[in-house]
Amino acid sequence: MSGNFFIDITFWVVSFLIILGSFYVVTARNIFRGAIGLSFVFICVAIIFFLLNAEFLGVVQILVYVGAVSVLIAFAVMFIKDVVDGSKYSKYRLLSAFLCSFLFFVLIFISQVTEWNSMDSIENEDALAGLEGFYFEESESGSILIKKAEVLSDGVNKGVFINSTLSIGSSLISNFLIPLQVIGFILISALIGSLTIIRQRRKQ
């Protein structure tokens, strides 16, 4: 009763808070308060990640979205003409409401159609080895060795899911190496672009 009961209660409370916070973000007249409400929603989503044993994702959610993106949004909001009373309604609000609800239903549809495999339900050793490619073992001296995955004689693929951080790291440097590099290039080009914009302004 103990563990699951508290986890269930936390899950329902936090998801209720997320929905409430999201409504506040879209309905608040004061834009700055809306931005702060958005960061509150981000924190709640991080708590959901923690509940799902995805500590790494939860921590990165706080680090990137609450620590950086929310602050950025809060600063950007200060440039708006009337922060306290908000701006007028856009004339495209019907169209945007339609598009948003369409997107919402698409997301629900996709989440219903997709077959979600939990880690425990994967039984084929080849599939497991192909999924991660590596596994980790602790040596006698305490350091962690990275070993190539192979189907062991007793049919147990050991060690792959010690914690999510290790398997995310190993996936990034094995299966998703090229996407990682591409993201790096995109970030570098964004950095150089922003520097160029700053330099141009200074010349004038």
Added chain:
Amino acid sequence: MDMIVENNIFRFIYCNLVNTNESCSDFGNFLGILPLGFEWLAFLISGFLLCFIYINGILGAVILSIWGERRLYGRFQNRSGPNRWGPMGVFTSTADAIKVMFKEDVVPVDADKFLFNLAPVLMVFPVFMVFSVIPVGIGTFVVDLNVGLLFILAVTSLSGLAVVIASWASGNRISIFSGLRAVAVLISYEIPMALSLVGVLMLSGTLSLNGIVEAQKIPFILLQPLGFVVFFLASLAEINRTPFDLTEAESELGAGYLNDYSSMKFGIFFLAEFAATIGASAVIATVFLAGWKGPEILPSHIWFGIKLILVLGLIVWVRMSWPRMRIDQILHLAWKGLFELTLINIIVTTIMISIKPDPSVNEMWIMAIINWVICIFSLIIVSKFLNRSVKDNFSNLKNTTPYPVGTEKIKSSFINKKEMVN
């Protein structure tokens, strides 16, 4: 091999509460307060008590550290410091706390009242969250997260949000200006802070703070001198201590973003700052000075305390020795100095590990000597470059107009008119 270290305090309380439990066999059942089937209540109570003990311990440590720091400031400035109330003036900060509590609580007319009250809470709660993952002794911690180090970085980044809220909700310009400066510093120093820990992660192979302490056969300050220097400076900037205490630059900005706060709200900001100082020294002591590890003459908690006080003393020493830096100097240091140093550190550590993946203690000492030589050389080179870039900036400053930015047009038109008259 079981990597999960037992949480001793939690287990002690839990085993005293429940009647029978297999995992408590070596403790024995001392009290057995709760009947069978109420394990979940024991779980809840022991978790709550653990947090209660930790938070009150931190608060007591903050009160003591304020007194200790003021005594030290006194010694540094060749005066006696607070010594009247209690033996050696121990109760001075208690008296200060009571004074702060009984002051009038003023909320400005222009303030956004809800956010104005929210900001101090948001400022103080990340600091307590940092303490939750730090192991104070063998098996003495609130929780041993397997992403502990990242968790600390993430939670401390929340204080940037609190600064933004505090500065905006006060509803005056000075607060917003100082908030802008503070957030610029906080965000820039997060990058060298995170990167300086990469070397430690590569050496220890884990993000859990307990795992990092156990992985230190010799303290990481010897293997990672560059990482230590960068992390120390970056954490000084993150906790707003001199020489990076721009936010409360009294001579320029009043008291910065907490200009309009009075009474206990100001007290909470004050508490958050000092608790953050203790938190930063605890993290440095854990990550770079091997935390609770030490020769078995003394218990592990006392080793941790000694290291914590050493780092706190170093921070006080820095505060008493250096004047405050300008905002551009601080940002130059972050982006042109510390960032490069962390990159050098990562490259050196990677080469080191790829040559010797699993070194013995003697080989580690050789690595330490090499690392220190590289550290001193790279510090000298980067400081030379930094010096040159600062000098270049000054020569540029001489060519520009002497009046403030944004007033050039008015001034030039004024000067032209003068010339026409002549």
